[in-house]
Amino acid sequence: MWKFFHQLASPPHFYRLAAVFSPWLAAPGIALIAYGAYAGLFLAPMDYQQKDAFRIIYVHVPAAYLSLMAYMILAVSGGIGLIWRIKLAHAVAAAAAPLGAAFTFLALMTGSIWGRPMWGTWWEWGDPRMTSELILLFLYFGYMALRSAIDDTAKADKASAVLALVGVVNVVIVHFSVEWWSSLHQGQTVFKKGTMDADMRIPLFAMLIGFTLLFGSLLLRRVRTEVLFRERRTRWVREMIVSPEGN
Amino acid sequence: MDAFAMNGYGAYVWSCYGLALVVVLFVDWRARLRQKRVYRDIEVRIKALEDH
Numbered sequence: 001m002w003k004f005f006h007q008l009a010s011p012p013h014f015y016r017l018a019a020v021f022s023p024w025l026a027a028p029g030i031a032l033i034a035y036g037a038y039a040g041l042f043l044a045p046m047d048y049q050q051k052d053a054f055r056i057i058y059v060h061v062p063a064a065y066l067s068l069m070a071y072m073i074l075a076v077s078g079g080i081g082l083i084w085r086i087k088l089a090h091a092v093a094a095a096a097a098p099l100g101a102a103f104t105f106l107a108l109m110t111g112s113i114w115g116r117p118m119w120g121t122w123w124e125w126g127d128p129r130m131t132s133e134l135i136l137l138f139l140y141f142g143y144m145a146l147r148s149a150i151d152d153t154a155k156a157d158k159a160s161a162v163l164a165l166v167g168v169v170n171v172v173i174v175h176f177s178v179e180w181w182s183s184l185h186q187g188q189t190v191f192k193k194g195t196m197d198a199d200m201r202i203p204l205f206a207m208l209i210g211f212t213l214l215f216g217s218l219l220l221r222r223v224r225t226e227v228l229f230r231e232r233r234t235r236w237v238r239e240m241i242v243s244p245e246g247n
Numbered sequence: 248m249d250a251f252a253m254n255g256y257g258a259y260v261w262s263c264y265g266l267a268l269v270v271v272l273f274v275d276w277r278a279r280l281r282q283k284r285v286y287r288d289i290e291v292r293i294k295a296l297e298d299h
Binding site: 037041042046051052053055056059060063098099102103105106109110113114116117214218221222224225228229232237238241242 | 250253254255256257259260262263264266267270271273274275277278281282285286288289290292293
């Protein structure tokens, strides 16, 4: 078991393994998203309160879930890199940040578009879920800005990992904000029994799993590039680039 | 047409799905672009080393 993790942390080994796994995550991911989008748009019954506007849930919820998951990957990887000094962990953290920012942006935009017909406003500053999600986007931007501001990769890794760990507090706030405070945003419904009909729930699960697989594939691809950049002066990278079978 | 009109919510629903597609394609394009740049930089570096 430990041998497997030890091997996995080796940049050349991970680089090759990620190339194998990335398309195998992308293909079922895209298929599930295609099914989930079709079923969510055309097959799921209309909500009795929100009518057809509820169909935004099929892109909003996966985006919001990935915005939090990406941050947890970023923070946990940063923490592992800080404590055990595993270089690959910092590469994972660096690769997760732009993805997390993209899905946070998507969650905010789709939430805002959904809010207009349901709440009568594009944005409500007093809403804790919306505001804390916006802070999450700023945390991603801050993390990426900090990394790019420090030329020394090792120093950038340490500083950004500390920032990532501090920012976990906001992830907890985003998650529990609808329970802790009075909010325009609805509470947890997806995993609560009896809150959604199966015809509505199944496409949502397909979208959640599909987006997660696609995210995994994109993350692996970005980590590969990050590993390549960090290891650019090493012999294995030179040999791989020079050899005809290349990447 | 009713399926696209979504009982008056079509603009909201379709813009969300369109935006999701744009974001995913953008993320994918950025990943490819960065990969190409890093790869090319390493190739240039190797060539410079060989020429030296």
